[in-house]
Amino acid sequence: MATVELDDIRKRFGPTEVIKGVSVDVADGEFIVIVGPSGCGKSTLLRMVAGLETITEGELRIGGTRANDLEPMDRDIAMVFQNYALYPHMSVAQNMGYGLRIAGLPKAEIAAKVQDAAELLQLTELLDRKPKQLSGGQRQRVAMGRAIVRAPKVFLFDEPLSNLDAKLRVQMRLEIRELQAKLGITSLYVTHDQVEAMTMADRMIVMNEGIAEQIGTPLDVYERPASLFAAQFIGSPS
Numbered sequence: 001m002a003t004v005e006l007d008d009i010r011k012r013f014g015p016t017e018v019i020k021g022v023s024v025d026v027a028d029g030e031f032i033v034i035v036g037p038s039g040c041g042k043s044t045l046l047r048m049v050a051g052l053e054t055i056t057e058g059e060l061r062i063g064g065t066r067a068n069d070l071e072p073m074d075r076d077i078a079m080v081f082q083n084y085a086l087y088p089h090m091s092v093a094q095n096m097g098y099g100l101r102i103a104g105l106p107k108a109e110i111a112a113k114v115q116d117a118a119e120l121l122q123l124t125e126l127l128d129r130k131p132k133q134l135s136g137g138q139r140q141r142v143a144m145g146r147a148i149v150r151a152p153k154v155f156l157f158d159e160p161l162s163n164l165d166a167k168l169r170v171q172m173r174l175e176i177r178e179l180q181a182k183l184g185i186t187s188l189y190v191t192h193d194q195v196e197a198m199t200m201a202d203r204m205i206v207m208n209e210g211i212a213e214q215i216g217t218p219l220d221v222y223e224r225p226a227s228l229f230a231a232q233f234i235g236s237p238s
C-alpha cells in the first residue's frame, strides 16, 4: 500500500499541452476513479503514473518518494489494461506467473504466489486451462491475477471493462471493488463511463481537456458539481 501524490502534473506532446496541471493526493488504500470523455487525457495521466510516459512538469510521489524518474518496474505498480491480452499458448497459471518468471523468481515461489492469487480470484480450478477455454469474466480475473501476484502497492486500471458485455461489466465492477478492498491496494481507475465512476469511486476526478474540473466523492460531485461541465457530464440537476 502507498499514497500517490500528483503535484501540478503536466504533459506536453510537442507544443500541445494535454495534461494542464493536475494535483491530487490519493490516500493509502483509496480507490480513485478518473472519469471524463474520450480524449480528455485520462490514459496519458495514468501512463505517467505508471512510468510509460515521461512527466513534462510537476512531481509524482509514490509512498512519499519522488517517482518521476523511476523505471516502471521500480514503481511497485501493476496495471490492468483494456486489452488485457493473455498469452494464448500459456495456461492460466503460466499467464499469471509470467511477470514473476521474467523477474527471475524461483519456481516454487512463483507457484505459491500464483496459488494464493488464484484462491483470491476463484481461479483455482482453472489454472491448467488455456485462455480460449475461459469466459470473458474469467479472462478478466486472470488479467487481475497477473497484476496481483506481483504484490503491487498501487493498482492502475485503464478502462478494464470496456470490452465486456453490459451484464458482466456490472458484475466485474463489484468484483474489482471487493478484491481491492480485501487487499487494500491504492487504486487509480480510468473510465469514460459516469455510472461506473459513480458506483465504484471513493473519490472521483472529473476530467475535461486535461484539467481536473472537480475532485470529490460521487455524492459531492452529484450534489455540488463544481462546473457546468461536471454537472452535465455527471448528469446532476443544476
Ligand code: ADP
Pocket: 013, 018, 036, 037, 038, 039, 040, 041, 042, 043, 044, 045
Ligand atoms: P483519453 O484516455 O481520455 O481518451 P488520452 O490520454 O489517450 O485521452 O489522450 C489525450 C490527448 O493526448 C488526446 O488529444 C490525444 O490525441 C493526445 N495524445 C495521446 N498520446 C499522444 C502521443 N503519444 N502523441 C501525441 N498526442 C497524444
Ligand code: MG
Pocket: 042, 043, 044
Ligand atoms: Mg484512454
